[in-house]
Amino acid sequence: AQSVTQLGSHVSVSEGALVLLRCNYSSSVPPYLFWYVQYPNQGLQLLLKYTSAATLVKGINGFEAEFKKSETSFHLTKPSAHMSDAAEYFCAVTRGQAGTALIFGKGTTLSVSS
Amino acid sequence: DTGVSQDPRHKITKRGQNVTFRCDPISEHNRLYWYRQTLGQGPEFLTYFQNEAQLEKSRLLSDRFSAERPKGSFSTLEIQRTEQGDSAMYLCASSLGWGDEQYFGPGTRLTVT
Numbered sequence: 001a002q003s004v005t006q007l008g009s010h011v012s013v014s015e016g017a018l019v020l021l022r023c024n025y026s027s028s029v030p031p032y033l034f035w036y037v038q039y040p041n042q043g044l045q046l047l048l049k050y051t052s053a054a055t056l057v058k059g060i061n062g063f064e065a066e067f068k069k070s071e072t073s074f075h076l077t078k079p080s081a082h083m084s085d086a087a088e089y090f091c092a093v094t095r096g097q098a099g100t101a102l103i104f105g106k107g108t109t110l111s112v113s114s
Numbered sequence: 115d116t117g118v119s120q121d122p123r124h125k126i127t128k129r130g131q132n133v134t135f136r137c138d139p140i141s142e143h144n145r146l147y148w149y150r151q152t153l154g155q156g157p158e159f160l161t162y163f164q165n166e167a168q169l170e171k172s173r174l175l176s177d178r179f180s181a182e183r184p185k186g187s188f189s190t191l192e193i194q195r196t197e198q199g200d201s202a203m204y205l206c207a208s209s210l211g212w213g214d215e216q217y218f219g220p221g222t223r224l225t226v227t
Contacts, residue, residue: 043205043218090156102216104156
């Protein structure tokens with residue numbers, strides 16, 4: 001069965017510092033992987049997705065993620081944090097084929113200090 | 115295109131009452147999903163529709179929950195005899211079809227007192 005583990009429920013960085021949010025997945029089939037961001041009292045916004053094409057995926061707002069099959073990882077990075085990046089981030093994997101239900105991790109709250 | 119909309123945004127109800135939520139997907143999106151999110155957790159899948167057909171239901175969806183998508187457009191999620199454990203954010207998402215990303219609405223926050 002598919003599952004997602006996000007390492008670190010809370011990550012704090014300084015403005016301008018590297019952002020690294022960790023996600024490991026388990027999947028019995030080639031996975032489709034996603035990162036979503038959620039701002040307070042709002043729905044989820046897609047940052048980027050991996051669908052078996054390029055292993056390095058670029059998303060919105062300067063974020064990118066690298067799919068590493070050997071490590072079963074899909075970590076999210078951004079070279080330079082901005083105050084507006086403070087939010088909750090969720091990694092997700094599709095259960096079965098793409099287009100079916102998403103299985104989410106528990107989320108990582110990113111705090112950015114000036 | 116105004117995105118996925120949900121109504122109401124907030125609902126406070128007393129235990130034992132019935133509640134109904136509505137979701138309007140992005141027009142022409144064939145797939146519609148319902149998720150539930152509790153505090154400090156990621157969203158959990160409840161059910162999804164392909165057009166008007168309900169293709170899958172999670173075991174989280176007890177007999178008190180029912181979802182419909184008449185005519186393959188908007189969807190409703192009804193909870194009967196609400197319990198305090200039903201307090202959560204209920205999220206709706208839609209996608210164009212197989213392999214496409216899901217776009218989420220703002221959610222309906224339910225509080226059962």
